[in-house]
Amino acid sequence: MDLSVDARRTGFETHLVINTPAALAAMSAAGSGQVSWQIPVKTKGLTARANADGSVSFVDGAGTVASSVAAPVAWDAAVDARSGNRVNESPVRMTVAQRGKGRAVLTLTPDQGWLVDPARVFPITIDPTYASGSIGTTFDTYVSSAYPTSTYSTATELRVGTYNGGGDVYRSFLTFPITALRGLDVVSANVSLYEFYSWSCTAYPFYVHTANGTTSATTWNTQPAPIAQWGSLTTARGYSSSCAEGRVSVPITGLAQTWSKVTTYNDSAIRLSASETDNYGWKKFYSLESSQDPYVTYTYNRRPNIAAAPTMSNGVTYNGSTYVAYGSTTVTSTATDPDGSTVQQTFEVHNDTTGSAASKISSCVTSFAASGARASCNPSPSLPDNATLYVRSAVMDDRNLWNGNWSPWTTFKTALSKPAAPSVSCPGYPNGSWSTTSPTSDVACTVTVPAASGANNQPVRVYVYVDGATTPTIVISTNQTAGTFGGISVPKRDGGHSVTVMSATASTWSSDKVTTSFGWGNTSLNTPTAGTTSTGMFTASATAKPQGNATGVSATVQWRKSGAASDTADWSTGTAAPSPHRLTPAS
Template sequence: MQSTKRRRWLQAAAAMTLAGLLASDPSISAVPVESAEVPQAIVNSPARAVTADDDDPDIAKLLGLSEEEAARRNAKIQNRRIELVSKRAETSSIYVNPDGTLTAESYAGPVRVKQDDGSWHYIDTELVDEGAALEPETAAADIAVSDGGDKKLASVSKGATSLALGWEDTLPTPTVKDDTASYDLGDGQTLTVTALKQGFSQNVRLDEAPSGDLTYRIPVTLKGLTLSETDSGHLLLKNSAGKLVAEAPAPMMWDSSVDERSGESKHLAPVDTEIETAADGSQALVLRPDAGYFAQDLTYPVTVDPTNTLAATTDTWVATNYPDSQISSTELKSGTYNGGTTVARSFLKFDLADYEGAKVIDTNLALYSDWSSSCTEGTGTAVRRITESWSSSTVTWADPPASTTTGQVINTAAKGYSADCPAGTMNFDIDAIVRAWTSGTANQGLLVRGVDETDSYTWRRFRSANYVSGDGSTEPHLTITYNHYPEVPSAPSLSPSTDTNVVTSRTPALSTMVSDDDPQRVRAQYAIEPDPAYNDTTYTLSSDTPYVDTMEAAVLAVPEASPLPDGKHLRVRAQTFSRIKCPVRDAAA
């Protein structure tokens, strides 16, 4: 115990001594010293004494280190991963691990948003009253929802483009709960608008069967966008260059009955949709629910889902009963619950362009399952590599992109049916797929499906990139642990030697320049062996240098105990290591 206390005291004393010396300069302030009872790793710098857990953003500058160099040092000292904050983005994060590798977390959609002051906030779509309208707390687009008293239902804008939906009658003051505003329209009808990450969804809830035919005419106001409809009823919003910037699936309606296996309504139906363009160029989305649908034995309320408005995303799902791409859904689906009568498949994609050529060490695809058809596992869920280009705006059940079983990964877990198998994350170790992408195979994304699409135990409902967890924990994300290959070393040199590659000592020094794109230390391994052009000796030597900083010479002296043979022909090869090998670089001597 005494030795421990003394060691802590010595650490504190080191900081005090340095700070005291600097304090003698009136232009430099003394640095407060941590309590001697709290162990701290001390890093001395010419400017100040700094502890490794100091969160001051100037620490890297004070130590003369780049952000990544400082992160690597602190990750090792603190034995925990350190985020490279400058690399943080709406859909990804990169961390330095204690062993020097890097870990990237990539999402299929945004989970955070950068604020005007440079800070990052996780997306939070709870609606708050901002005066002129209701707005989500934090979203990846500018979203406004009517607080009543006007006909401007909701709008979303990003950059120079915007979309606004109206209502034919003046809206009443809504009831607001979390991310949803509800408007009482009378006659047993309630209009709701829900804020999403990049847009909004709206629907009409009917508490009883309508007395006559229903028609909803929704005025559409566009800026920099053009609205169109595909043959399947899919709604597209394109900019002046023809680029897809937002889309919505074909409208559907359903009642409140619940199939205990699927967790979904037993009565689904498409809604007839038309885009009207008036003489003045104004447009409206017109929806006409089929009156015949309400003649069934339905469980009310019935939901008529006019449209979901959202920026183009990279995950979606289709099914035999939802044949159009469900891009704005907050969930993904796969498998079957009724022997193959209803089958669903999901598609998602992650941007991995920054990791091309990297050495992939480990991967994990995390999908959060909040519903399964049973606690019985069945044949499981498969993740496959998609092999052809696809778009969330064009994929349908009848026309899915091709995929391959090469590298396929299966997880048989059943999560989300009951307390006996509660909702949770299903993990897929897709190393082979990601290595194919980083090695040059085109990244066309992933297919998620049931292994046997007639197995009723394969039904899964996962949370999608549109779901808002508040911390990115349950949205689909791909984690990749990787490293970059060190550079091929320069041609090895030997000293002393002549210009004709004749070594003038039997214990020369070998030297090569080593470097790594990652700011980590590198070592060289030298191999001295017979020159095959002469093959006049059996001498061999293989030895490693100590680790040196990148862009420095890695030097090795041939030991006295293993001198080179006199008058023989040898060659020298050098290979660099960080945590992984790179190709060798040969040179003869």
């Protein structure tokens, strides 16, 4: 999509141009099926007011209209062959909202049914015209070789060429303010002139050169020399009804692109000329003093908006910091373009926020994505371990126009290493031991977390599983420090017991599990526990101390249905097994 601006003597006219069906589809997708535009307006002491006819006025404190925006209209490229008039037009709904002192927003919404009608002929143009301000021609004049000391700055016409074989030669000069073009990515530009007279209906060229500025005192004798030719047009209008008077446009895209890069002056002049020996080049145009003054039209591509702060696809937040577990992490951001153009993002990862070449350690470039869509890539080379890093994104549209500013920094940390396993200690009950004397209270155990190679890789929590629990019995926070931590309690009931521990880093890397087992007192049934349910299968396990010189134990398993007549009735006996034995209850 393009934004075309026509400079007028009393203001400017803007055209929003949707060039292709694909551009329309992208805009519709970005707006969730609704195509509309928001145009910010600086009101400078005025208040925006919507009118019944669809226009918007800007009024002062006394209610006097200072300027207005006419009711907009949309049309497509279909033109009647005989009249030259547009045949497909549609009103555009315009609303206005005052957004605080000195600011308002116009919202333009075309008829969605008309917009997506398969009969549309592209490009489609939406025309909101703002009728205040002055960015048109600011000065024009012509000079005559037959009257070398005369001035013509108040004339209503401009002249080029000769009508008497070179006896009298005319050249015209026009001055335009160019600050409106400053910094723009100009796509196309034209000088628009109203030609009301030519020597004949035989088309002959006239030329556009740059020149130094002129004043009301400029004459043939004092005229500035031409600098460079930037455009020409072969035309003839105004001689007769066969070549009726009307506007002509001279392409000056290269000149407007040059003006857009100027920062040292605010106005620039052009010279119009034609053959100075051939009468067929003779032409007249209306000047600034007429109702058909000259102006410049230009279409430009607006810069994409600044990207959102990047995010990490596998990032995990701990204590307000984001950690990633892999050196090939994916970075993602979104960016929008005011013209609905596709955008490409470049991500840079640095080890500080100076943004210098020396601090950059990795980067990547995304594919082009629709305006507002997520774009991702994997920085290369891979990120270093145990580092605090900073990532940012820059945006470029499909005409290679950069926003010019980076997104906000996103800070993240890398923790790429698997931590060493912790150890567990239950004083008085070393791993593999069995005590004949049962403790009088639950047994307290501790877990020791070793120091990691780098602060980011230091575990932040320990998961503790007591007596074969499938979910953590307790989770101990280490505050990302090494050391010994308590809080583990083993129940005092007789039988075998176990404590399994596993540590995890902020980026979710987990250590190996470590288990210590011990027991005391008599044999104990470990599983199933009270209240366990099953769809038809139970696993029974028990722990007991080997007797005498035995190196292991065996067990006989008995079971019964609930509701038996007595404690000794209805028992079923399973086969003795040296290891856990799966039993199917009787039906």
